[in-house]
Amino acid sequence: MLLRLIFTAALTAALALTADGKVDYRVLATSKTSTMEKELNQAATDGFVFGGVMGGESAFGGSEVITVMAKNSASPSVGRKYKLVAASKTSTMQKELNQAGEEGFFYCGQTVFSSTFGGKEVAVILEFNPDSKAGRITYKLAATSKTSTMEKELRQAGDEAFKFLGVVVGKTAFGGSELISILYKSEK
Numbered sequence: 001m002l003l004r005l006i007f008t009a010a011l012t013a014a015l016a017l018t019a020d021g022k023v024d025y026r027v028l029a030t031s032k033t034s035t036m037e038k039e040l041n042q043a044a045t046d047g048f049v050f051g052g053v054m055g056g057e058s059a060f061g062g063s064e065v066i067t068v069m070a071k072n073s074a075s076p077s078v079g080r081k082y083k084l085v086a087a088s089k090t091s092t093m094q095k096e097l098n099q100a101g102e103e104g105f106f107y108c109g110q111t112v113f114s115s116t117f118g119g120k121e122v123a124v125i126l127e128f129n130p131d132s133k134a135g136r137i138t139y140k141l142a143a144t145s146k147t148s149t150m151e152k153e154l155r156q157a158g159d160e161a162f163k164f165l166g167v168v169v170g171k172t173a174f175g176g177s178e179l180i181s182i183l184y185k186s187e188k
Contacts, residue, residue: 025051026069031113033086033123036065040082040125043069047076053125055113063114065123079130082108086123088170090143090180093122097182100126101137107165107182122170122180134186138162142181143170150179157183 026048028039040050048069055065065084071077083100087093097107105126112122140162142153154164162183170180 022073024048024071024073026071028067028069029064031064033065033084033121036067036123037082037084040067040069040084044077044080044082047071047078049077049080050082050108050125050127053109053111053123055111055123065111065113067125081105081128083126083128084123085126086121088121090141093124093180094139094141097124097126097139097141101139101184104128104132104134104137106132106134106137107139107184110166110168110182112168112170120170122168124182136187138185138187140183140185142183143178145178147179150181154181154183161185 026043026046028036028043030036030039048071051068051070053065053067056063083105085093085096085100087096105128108125108127110122110124112120114120140157140160142150142157144150144153150167162185165182165184167179167181169177
């Protein structure tokens with residue numbers, strides 16, 4: 001909860017309204033995760049911060065990841081970096097999230113989209129904020145096809161001090177659907 005409050009406070013501060021109330025926006029849309037990560041980092045260099053993400057079908061682009069970035073014109077954000085982690089296997093996703101967490105990257109949002117090779121992937125956007133005092137972050141994924149099992153897994157994770165971040169419904173390698181929850185805890 002503390003990290004989520006820190007992230008929310010940082011976003012609020014980054015977007016604090018100017019005297020004239022102006023906020024600039026940038027919409028990023030691509031079907032390639034590597035392209036999205038490059039575009040996120042270019043927008044960050046230009047002073048924008050993450051606002052939201054959604055995967056799906058757009059009118060002209062087909063299956064895309066769409067991200068909205070925002071910037072306070074009077075005091076743009078500086079020094080932020082973004083990572084986009086995408087995987088169709090939860091074990092791969094958890095490994096990659098934990099590698100990013102060791103570097104201080106914190107969860108911003110997640111979505112599911114169809115990759116250019118025809119598979120469904122869970123995509124998670126993470127942000128490194130140089131002003132954050134969060135320390136190392138450990139991520140845990142809970143994945144199951146049954147909501148009752150998900151509740152058990154979430155309770156077990158809660159007993160280990162993991163806090164819930166988000167949930168999506170993804171496709172398994174076997175063609176079925178599964179609930180995928182992402183949780184975290186920080187270690188200073």
